[in-house]
Amino acid sequence: LLPRARASQESIFARMSRLAVQHGAVNLGQGFPSDAPPAFLLDAARGAVGRLDQYAPPAGLPVLREALGADLGVDGADVVVTSGATEALNVLALTLYGPGDEVLTLEPVFDVYVPQARLAGATPVMVPMRLDARGWGLDLPALRAAVTPRTRALLLNTPHNPTGAVFSRAELEEVVALARQHDLWIVSDEVYDELYFGDRPVALRTLAPERTFTVGSAGKRLEATGWRVGWIACPPGTGLAGNVAGIRQQGSFCAPTPLQAAVAAALPVARRDGFYAGLRQEYAGRMALLAGGLEALGATVYRPGGTYFLTAQLGPAAPDAGTLVERGGVATIPLEAFYPTHGAPQGMVRLAFCKSRGEIEQALDRLAAAL
Ligand code: GLN
Numbered sequence: 001l002l003p004r005a006r007a008s009q010e011s012i013f014a015r016m017s018r019l020a021v022q023h024g025a026v027n028l029g030q031g032f033p034s035d036a037p038p039a040f041l042l043d044a045a046r047g048a049v050g051r052l053d054q055y056a057p058p059a060g061l062p063v064l065r066e067a068l069g070a071d072l073g074v075d076g077a078d079v080v081v082t083s084g085a086t087e088a089l090n091v092l093a094l095t096l097y098g099p100g101d102e103v104l105t106l107e108p109v110f111d112v113y114v115p116q117a118r119l120a121g122a123t124p125v126m127v128p129m130r131l132d133a134r135g136w137g138l139d140l141p142a143l144r145a146a147v148t149p150r151t152r153a154l155l156l157n158t159p160h161n162p163t164g165a166v167f168s169r170a171e172l173e174e175v176v177a178l179a180r181q182h183d184l185w186i187v188s189d190e191v192y193d194e195l196y197f198g199d200r201p202v203a204l205r206t207l208a209p210e211r212t213f214t215v216g217s218a219g220k221r222l223e224a225t226g227w228r229v230g231w232i233a234c235p236p237g238t239g240l241a242g243n244v245a246g247i248r249q250q251g252s253f254c255a256p257t258p259l260q261a262a263v264a265a266a267l268p269v270a271r272r273d274g275f276y277a278g279l280r281q282e283y284a285g286r287m288a289l290l291a292g293g294l295e296a297l298g299a300t301v302y303r304p305g306g307t308y309f310l311t312a313q314l315g316p317a318a319p320d321a322g323t324l325v326e327r328g329g330v331a332t333i334p335l336e337a338f339y340p341t342h343g344a345p346q347g348m349v350r351l352a353f354c355k356s357r358g359e360i361e362q363a364l365d366r367l368a369a370a371l
Pocket residue numbers: 011013014029030031032086161
């Protein structure tokens with residue numbers, strides 16, 4: 001094996017989706033929606049293909065940067081468009097840290113944070129989240145204790161994948177104080193910014209504009225995860241977007257031009273027509289269906305404040321996630337997959353509820369037989 005390949009193995013999401021297809025399982029593993037994207041997005045794409053088929057500028061199609069600026073309340077000049085949020089995170093890893101640097105992040109950790117930091121030559125340092133009667137949250141004392149003179153950045157997501165936690169304003173103010181005290185960059189992955197069930201998530205850039213890079217995703221916002229249109233909003237008025245775009249063009253050069261144009265057209269429509277509110281309402285219903293069904297089977301469910309995932313302990317008799325996908329007909333993500341350094345809570349899985357009601361019901365039927 002090539003030595004660098006050790007930094008990155010098959011993603012747990014790709015693996016569970018592959019096994020789901022292979023074993024005919026209902027896929028509550030990888031987080032992609034069963035529903036089609038909204039018609040206003042698809043119509044805009046049809047109008048753009050055949051018209052806008054050549055390269056866009058690496059920083060993004062100007063109309064999309066402008067639309068994102070308006071949507072996020074920032075200047076479009078500070079926004080860089082990427083091929084999905086995954087590339088956005090990788091570009092930031094390559095731009096902000098390197099050999100000798102430590103990147104502080106949480107455990108459970110979204111899968112790409114660790115390999116991306118390592119491929120950039122940096123060392124990821126994981127701080128476990130707390131899990132108690134209040135649910136999942138930040139362990140602020142542990143986060144503070146993990147900062148060293150080598151720490152360069154704090155990398156977190158809110159709403160948090162895989163737990164669905166939405167960090168409170170008070171928690172995030174503490175994070176910002178820590179970043180200011182040690183002069184750390186904040187990389188805030190906010191791809192689920194419009195998908196919440198209680199209080200609206202606080203955007204870290206509103207608390208610390210001078211040091212926050214916000215990552216977002218049209219795939220998550222508009223139910224089109226295969227389109228690969230993501231973005232980075234850089235600290236305003238710093239010119240850092242130019243640096244980020246310079247690194248960004250070394251990857252895929254630009255995100256797909258016609259899809260950028262379609263997203264630019266769709267963003268204001270989604271806001272104006274209450275698309276996100278509709279999505280929240282629909283997913284709140286599916287979350288209740290899945291959570292209630294699991295609880296009826298004896299599982300302990302941690303209800304999320306955002307994202308389209310919940311975490312659950314299926315119970316002492318539950319088969320492990322590998323057995324469940326192969327013999328029980330349901331794909332989930334074992335929480336161990338998000339704990340590369342510390343031990344995961346026993347027997348816990350992440351389940352996605354961005355699937356159709358029919359799929360959720362079928363998964364519950366199969367779980368009833370398997371548990
Ligand atoms: N964000 C998705 C999830 O958590 C998957 C991302 C991916 O597979 N690239 O399931």
